[in-house]
Amino acid sequence: MKRRKLDMAALPGRAAREVDDRLGVNTPLRSLLNKVFPDHWSFLLGEIALFSFIVLLLTGVYLTFFFEPSLTEVTYNGSYAPLRGAHMSAAYASTLDISFDVRGGLIVRQMHHWAALLFMAAIVVHMLRVFLTGAFRKPRELNWMIGYLLFWVGFLAGFTGYSIPDDGLSGTGLRIASAIMLSIPVIGSWITSSIFGGEFPGEIIISRFYIAHVLLIPALLVALISAHLGLVFKQKHTQWPGPGRTNSNVVGERMFPRYAIKQGGFFMIVFGVIALLGGLVQINPIWLFGPYEAAVVSAASQPDWYVMFLDGSTRLMPPWEINIPIGDGYVIPPLFWPTVVLPGILVVLPLAYPFIEARLNKDRRIHNLLQRPRDVPGRTALAAMAVTFWLVLTLSGANDVIADKFFISLNAMTWVGRIGLIILPPLAYYVTYRICLGLQQHDREVLAHGVETGIIRRLPNGKFVEVHQPLGPTDEHGHGTLEYVGWAVPKKMNRLGALGPAIRGFFFPIEKPVEAPVSPGHPPVEPRSERQEVGSGGSR
Amino acid sequence: MTSDTPGGARSRGLLSRLRRARSSPRSKARRRLGAAVRLLAALTLAGGAYTVFAPDLQAQETSQLSAAAQEGKALYDTSCVTCHGRNAQGVEGRGPSLIGVGAASVEFQVSTGRMPLARQEAQAERKPPVFTDDQIQQLAQYVQELGGGPQLPEGENLHRGGDPVEGGRLFRINCSSCHSFGGGGGALSSGKFAPSLRPATDRQIYAAMLTGPQNMPVFGDNQLRPEQKADIIAYVQEVLAKDRDPGGFNLGRLGPSTEGVAVFLIGIVALVFAALWIAGKS
Numbered sequence: 177m178k179r180r181k182l183d184m185a186a187l188p189g190r191a192a193r194e195v196d197d198r199l200g201v202n203t204p205l206r207s208l209l210n211k212v213f214p215d216h217w218s219f220l221l222g223e224i225a226l227f228s229f230i231v232l233l234l235t236g237v238y239l240t241f242f243f244e245p246s247l248t249e250v251t252y253n254g255s256y257a258p259l260r261g262a263h264m265s266a267a268y269a270s271t272l273d274i275s276f277d278v279r280g281g282l283i284v285r286q287m288h289h290w291a292a293l294l295f296m297a298a299i300v301v302h303m304l305r306v307f308l309t310g311a312f313r314k315p316r317e318l319n320w321m322i323g324y325l326l327f328w329v330g331f332l333a334g335f336t337g338y339s340i341p342d343d344g345l346s347g348t349g350l351r352i353a354s355a356i357m358l359s360i361p362v363i364g365s366w367i368t369s370s371i372f373g374g375e376f377p378g379e380i381i382i383s384r385f386y387i388a389h390v391l392l393i394p395a396l397l398v399a400l401i402s403a404h405l406g407l408v409f410k411q412k413h414t415q416w417p418g419p420g421r422t423n424s425n426v427v428g429e430r431m432f433p434r435y436a437i438k439q440g441g442f443f444m445i446v447f448g449v450i451a452l453l454g455g456l457v458q459i460n461p462i463w464l465f466g467p468y469e470a471a472v473v474s475a476a477s478q479p480d481w482y483v484m485f486l487d488g489s490t491r492l493m494p495p496w497e498i499n500i501p502i503g504d505g506y507v508i509p510p511l512f513w514p515t516v517v518l519p520g521i522l523v524v525l526p527l528a529y530p531f532i533e534a535r536l537n538k539d540r541r542i543h544n545l546l547q548r549p550r551d552v553p554g555r556t557a558l559a560a561m562a563v564t565f566w567l568v569l570t571l572s573g574a575n576d577v578i579a580d581k582f583f584i585s586l587n588a589m590t591w592v593g594r595i596g597l598i599i600l601p602p603l604a605y606y607v608t609y610r611i612c613l614g615l616q617q618h619d620r621e622v623l624a625h626g627v628e629t630g631i632i633r634r635l636p637n638g639k640f641v642e643v644h645q646p647l648g649p650t651d652e653h654g655h656g657t658l659e660y661v662g663w664a665v666p667k668k669m670n671r672l673g674a675l676g677p678a679i680r681g682f683f684f685p686i687e688k689p690v691e692a693p694v695s696p697g698h699p700p701v702e703p704r705s706e707r708q709e710v711g712s713g714g715s716r
Numbered sequence: 717m718t719s720d721t722p723g724g725a726r727s728r729g730l731l732s733r734l735r736r737a738r739s740s741p742r743s744k745a746r747r748r749l750g751a752a753v754r755l756l757a758a759l760t761l762a763g764g765a766y767t768v769f770a771p772d773l774q775a776q777e778t779s780q781l782s783a784a785a786q787e788g789k790a791l792y793d794t795s796c797v798t799c800h801g802r803n804a805q806g807v808e809g810r811g812p813s814l815i816g817v818g819a820a821s822v823e824f825q826v827s828t829g830r831m832p833l834a835r836q837e838a839q840a841e842r843k844p845p846v847f848t849d850d851q852i853q854q855l856a857q858y859v860q861e862l863g864g865g866p867q868l869p870e871g872e873n874l875h876r877g878g879d880p881v882e883g884g885r886l887f888r889i890n891c892s893s894c895h896s897f898g899g900g901g902g903a904l905s906s907g908k909f910a911p912s913l914r915p916a917t918d919r920q921i922y923a924a925m926l927t928g929p930q931n932m933p934v935f936g937d938n939q940l941r942p943e944q945k946a947d948i949i950a951y952v953q954e955v956l957a958k959d960r961d962p963g964g965f966n967l968g969r970l971g972p973s974t975e976g977v978a979v980f981l982i983g984i985v986a987l988v989f990a991a992l993w994i995a996g997k998s
Contacts, residue, residue, distance in 0.1 A: 215995050216995055217988070217991040217992045217994070217995035217996070220994065220995060221988070221991065223991075224987050224991075257880075258881060258951070258954075258955040259884065261881050262881055262884070262885065275962070276962070282962060282963060286963055286964075290979065290983070293975065293983070294979055294983045294984070294987075297979050297980055297984050298987075301984060301988075344888060344892075344897065438994050438997075441994065442990065442991070442994055445987065445990045445994075446987060446990075449982075449983055449986050449990075450983075453978070453979075453982060453983060455964060456964040456965060457964050457965045457967060457978060457982070458961050458962075458964045458965060458966045460972075460975070461898075461961070461969070464897050464898055464956075464959065464969070465888075465897050466884060466885070466888045466897070469889070471889050472888045472889060472892070473892070473893050474888070474892040474893065474896050474971075475892065475893060475894055475895065475897075475901070475903070475910065476896045476897075476900075476902055476970055476973070477971065478971050478972040478973050479972060480975070481972060481973075481975070481976025481977075481979065484972070484973070484976065573973075574973035575903075576902060576903040577903075577970050577971075577973045579903040579909075580902055580903040580909050581968075581970075583907075584907075585838070585905075585907035586903040586904065586905055586907075587905055587906050587907075
């Protein structure tokens, strides 16, 4: 029998055909791989959250191999000497074992926690980007809502994860959570006793939180993230306005290979940053907090940063207790307002924001082009206001640490927070609004008068004027006729290429000049002589 | 004083009274004289007994201080008297009386540099001590001899034999609510604070528990027995001070607040730069 030659070059194509014959995936895959993504650094912020989530899944699976979600009392006998012989829950003992006896356990635990903080931080930063650029407008309102819900589901994931090691700090947090639930009028006590299976802390809460933390909430997160990404594919990514970019096209790079390679690289970087943090920076040293006992509380007991604004709102809340004289009297504790009502408002209001804005602007069009924050000063100022509000609350959540380390009275910190919470957000609104208007005006000014060249000319009448370089054709008054299109206006001569090629290189400029082309009629251009120092001519 | 006369008169008077109660009544003048003598005798006895049982009053008048306390008094009269007054009786609005605070209190306040006070403020700060160890002992001796009070056991190492496991439990129940889980201290109301335990010596921690300086409650020997105090000191000095932070840089052991700052300053900043770099390469 004659041996057939194996054609290596045709092998991938043949293999693909065989796969397609059986699965019929070529057409959908082609459109997927050829999908175009616009490229801008701010579009990569959401990916930080996505990649942190992947790290969370990987490290979390490893931790479940060793964690024992049980409040059964055991006597610790592991290798951390200062707790040996102490009585504690099995959950806390197994977390100690993960930290001190499981190979690689501590770094995986720390990576898991850092990845959780990074996940939430990236969600917030990404959400700010989406808000400031108007990417939530029609048709993407639903994706904005999904993304916003992702924050709150991530919040729950973080809180349940913070609670299950059953150390002193997490027990304190759980106690506060039970107090918050108890503060809800009428149903509070029923909610608390059904979640905790009786009085706090009961014996079931760690197992319940565990199943929520490793199964229910991650499943919800995966579902929401899939929907979020699916909608990005379906509705296509937004892009900045600019040359060749319209509301009905997408200019960018194909999914495969360039975009996929870039994203793969970015995943490695995110993983690397989390691994460095997990390996070099200690987080949540549960062995110092000790096992949870009802009598134990530490100074500087804070929740993780994304919960801290609720801690702050609680600290700033005046002790206003409402007594309702029905029957034996009914009390709404002050805790109810900052920890149930405020987050309730914070959940609903941003979900409805895209519709509110569209209604106010009577805007029913479809928007695929982004807006620069300066071009929508009202929205940008609103974001600044929200960030200021959040920042005051978050700083107030750590006000005892700030007071202690910066030698400020804690009472003063509380009052600064209370007054600042009311005064600073409107101030931030006003300042941001004015800055946006100023930036807009400068853009229009450069379009009208051109770029400042730095050349000062003296007119025959003795007047000095600076020469401006118009960006395009001018009318009879010398004013530019270009319209503002919602994208960056060049404001320096370098941007116009007037001062030679821009310096290349990211961290270190590549100083070598581009070689001049050699034409056959002329000898090669001499390298330019060293620059002489510019000085007044007469001194030499 | 005529000590034998009243004694004799008393016995004679008593006997005669017993005798005469049954026979004839005494004359009025003799009864009066007997009453006066008995009163005198009783007063003398009471005064004498008081002198025997309470010698301190006389000691204050006639300087019966030990040599060390005399040295301490000399130091006191130059450095402390302005606020705490003559004989440590305190000055209204400036400094409290030191009668009964004990040597432990003096040793804590002076060896941590809190006394002499730089100025009146919410709370005295730790600073380099003004006096040497010997001088501190002399001052402590003086205040101790003035009014008594709690005293420290001998020796520098007061946690020998202490059990850090039990100490950790006691620390978390009694101390961490103000000094925080890592012993780094924490804020109290109106500019007061619980200081960091890191620079404190065994004797200073012991003295603080015993005397409750400034805002700290007193943990007397009936609240925390001496061996429990040794346990706590063992935990602070052996575990908290020597914990080598197995997880890496400890961010000041301030809990989630600095962790939140770190995730933005390190994590988000690094990754935004990475995003700028990746998006810039096209």
